[in-house]
Amino acid sequence: MFNDITSDDVYRIETARLWLRWPRAADAPQIARYAGEKAVAEMTSRIRHPYPAGDAERYVLETRANNALGKSLGLIITPKQRPNDVLGAIGLAETPDPKAIEIGYWIGVPFWRKGYASEAVSAAIDTGFELSDATRIEARVRTVNAASRQVFENNGFSYSSDETLFMPAREASYPVHWLALEKVAWSVRKAGASALIRPSPEWSKVAMPA
Numbered sequence: 001m002f003n004d005i006t007s008d009d010v011y012r013i014e015t016a017r018l019w020l021r022w023p024r025a026a027d028a029p030q031i032a033r034y035a036g037e038k039a040v041a042e043m044t045s046r047i048r049h050p051y052p053a054g055d056a057e058r059y060v061l062e063t064r065a066n067n068a069l070g071k072s073l074g075l076i077i078t079p080k081q082r083p084n085d086v087l088g089a090i091g092l093a094e095t096p097d098p099k100a101i102e103i104g105y106w107i108g109v110p111f112w113r114k115g116y117a118s119e120a121v122s123a124a125i126d127t128g129f130e131l132s133d134a135t136r137i138e139a140r141v142r143t144v145n146a147a148s149r150q151v152f153e154n155n156g157f158s159y160s161s162d163e164t165l166f167m168p169a170r171e172a173s174y175p176v177h178w179l180a181l182e183k184v185a186w187s188v189r190k191a192g193a194s195a196l197i198r199p200s201p202e203w204s205k206v207a208m209p210a
């Protein structure tokens, strides 16, 4: 699904404040501590709660194997100044539709409301569209998860449908919103953003009013 660039464990994504990098064995205790919190786990379909011993190590091994095969891309979100600290995790995975990938993520509770999720999601979208064949990125969000919906809307996703979905780690079904971002919409959004920050050569010829 992904090209060779992401399948090497030196691959990482830089944002203004973050590095998104491959998970390592040494991350496991921090992953267990933060992903294991009920407020994080209960919004996801795959993180169990209470967090079982060994799940973090398994996540690291499986994610590294899938990254290496180019099957999916799972990255740990770290602060740029302290790349050994874990703030959260983010992943892009294949879906039954070869033209679509699904994004999922979590941020540890002590780091909420600092804009980290929005920043990491934005960078992962760039990677998803630039380094895979996907023309659409999808996300499912529990209907009670207003914060995550906001994160996706901050990044241009729009509502696509509702479904009641079985969440394996919850051993129950919950109503979710499906959200989606088309590559075309993302390109338009990026072009608009760069037009806003890059002055046109025509503008520079116009004299400033006195």
Ligand SMILES: CC(C)(COP(=O)(O)OP(=O)(O)OC[C@H]1O[C@@H](n2cnc3c(N)ncnc32)[C@H](O)[C@@H]1OP(=O)(O)O)[C@@H](O)C(=O)NCCC(=O)NCCS
Pocket: 039, 040, 041, 043, 044, 104, 105, 106, 107, 108, 111, 112, 113, 114, 115, 116, 117, 118, 119, 140, 141, 142, 145, 146, 147, 148, 150, 151, 154
């Ligand atoms: C959802 C989650 C990732 C948000 O992380 P975060 O780093 O705090 O997110 P950000 O700071 O980038 O943005 C959160 C946005 O939601 C808003 N928000 C936060 N709590 C909210 C709430 N209860 N209701 C409505 N909006 C809320 C914030 O104001 C912010 O909006 P803004 O950017 O327009 O100001 C984090 O809460 C989390 O990990 N939750 C558990 C796991 C999860 O939900 N994963 C996603 C599964 S789809």
